[in-house]
Amino acid sequence: MGNREDLLEGAKRCLYEKGYARTTARDVATAAGVSLAAIGYHYGTKEALMNTALLQALEEWGEDLGRTMAVEADPAATPAQRLESAWTQVLQSFAAHRPLWSVQFEVLGRLDPEMQETFAAANRGARLALAELFGDFAGGTPTEAEALALGTFYQALLGGVATQWLVDPDSALTGAQFVSAVRSLAPLST
Numbered sequence: 001m002g003n004r005e006d007l008l009e010g011a012k013r014c015l016y017e018k019g020y021a022r023t024t025a026r027d028v029a030t031a032a033g034v035s036l037a038a039i040g041y042h043y044g045t046k047e048a049l050m051n052t053a054l055l056q057a058l059e060e061w062g063e064d065l066g067r068t069m070a071v072e073a074d075p076a077a078t079p080a081q082r083l084e085s086a087w088t089q090v091l092q093s094f095a096a097h098r099p100l101w102s103v104q105f106e107v108l109g110r111l112d113p114e115m116q117e118t119f120a121a122a123n124r125g126a127r128l129a130l131a132e133l134f135g136d137f138a139g140g141t142p143t144e145a146e147a148l149a150l151g152t153f154y155q156a157l158l159g160g161v162a163t164q165w166l167v168d169p170d171s172a173l174t175g176a177q178f179v180s181a182v183r184s185l186a187p188l189s190t
Contacts, residue, residue, distance in 0.1 A: 004042040006032040011053035016099040020050060020106050051115055054107060055122055057100055062129055065093050069133060083182065084175035086134060090158065091172060094165045101162045127151030130158070 001009070010032030014023040025046040029036045043049035068089050077085065094101060111119065131142065131151035142150060165172040173181070 003032070003034045003038045006034055007038060007042055007049055008053055008056065010034075011049050012057050015050065015053055015057060015103050019099075020054070020103050021110070023050065047115075051118060054103060055118070058104070058122070058126070061093065061097050061100055062126065062133075064097075065089065066129070066133055068093070080179050080183075083134070084179045086175075087173070087178040088175035090161070091165065091174070094162055094172075095169070098166070101166060105163070105166070123155070124148070127155055130154040 007028060010030075011023070011028045013031050014027050018027060023046075025036055025039050028046065028049065029039060032038070039046055039049055043052065069086050074082065074085070107115070127148050128144075128151055131147040131154065134150070134154050135142075135147075161173050
């Protein structure tokens with residue numbers, strides 16, 4: 001890896017270990033094994049590097065979740081069983097990536113306009129990816145607008161349950177509870 005990639009990996013390690021606000025440029029340079037000046041050369045600012053690292057970490061989480069859900073999916077299972085299994089995988093990913101979820105909530109409280117724009121742009125891709133990940137359960141092939149709406153719904157659920165899970169992991173909506181809640185909403189679709 002070159003300095004640029006080393007900085008990105010070092011920034012991700014710092015995000016997980018120290019959080020966003022407590023990480024200094026020196027922390028990142030030390031973790032990356034490069035000079036402090038390399039941050040400015042490759043990313044302009046520490047904030048730009050940290051934002052890039054956070055976005056990449058979120059992308060990696062999504063890819064990891066997608067791989068896990070694909071492996072765990074039983075084609076013989078009913079849609080409800082697959083949905084329960086998928087939601088259980090989501091909860092397990094919270095445990096595996098707890099620092100990432102903590103950092104996301106930390107960052108949300110300090111979004112500047114540029115960061116807000118960057119994260120808003122990333123949301124579209126994240127929402128479409130969530131609609132695809134959970135797509136088996138909606139039935140049929142959604143239009144792009146429907147996929148965005150469905151992805152926004154799943155993103156809201158994930159964010160809300162992640163918040164609950166960070167505070168009290170034992171009270172977070174389980175896979176079985178999630179399916180039960182969806183079933184209770186089903187009459188709304190008629």
